[in-house]
Amino acid sequence: EVHLVESGGGLVQPGGSLRLSCAASGFTFSSYSMNWVRQAPGKGLEWVAYIYTSGSTIYYADSVKGRFTISRDNAKSSLYLQMNSLRDEDTAVYYCARHDYGDYGGFWGQGTLVTVSS
């Protein structure tokens, strides 16, 4: 069974940093591209970042470009999001999601809450 479990969220001051992790199990992690998606309280879904299977191709939303870094460790079946220079508007639940739009696709974790506040 596919599982994605995010961790690393918490309270951080504006300008601070945080590193999110997503532990994958139940599938061959190295075969799938991955995404980070976030959702601010009471708001809609916002795509944040994408990474190809090997890490050779990476995309970011304009809102996080230059501040966030997506990475992966296929040996550990893990996805990461390094978040620097955090702002109030980065407050959200952060989800990792498998980039898989097929019949048995669409797997998301349950999310981890990041709160940026002084």
Place this chain on the structure above:
Amino acid sequence: EIVLTQSPGTLSLSPGERGTLSCRASQSVSSNYLAWYQQKPGQAPRFLIYGASRRAAGIPDRFSGSGSGTDFTLTISRLEPEDFAVYYCQQYGSSPFAFGQGTKLEIK
């Protein structure tokens, strides 16, 4: 960059009625790579439709997707109580993989 606009913002219907949700793209979606999700409070989104019209595994056949190019529709043929939720479309044909702002389907 493709911008997705969903309408209406809120749709008020009764169980048993038909629900029609719209998603319009600012430019053509590559290969009709358009997905639909359902989200309930406190839960991660649930994957419903991919490729504009293909139901994901385990999704009831009362959910159907249609459209191509820039205009897409999610139809729920006969609303069940558990269908009242927020629905999002997403294009995955080209980065950035944007979502629409969502349509809230509420009980009338």
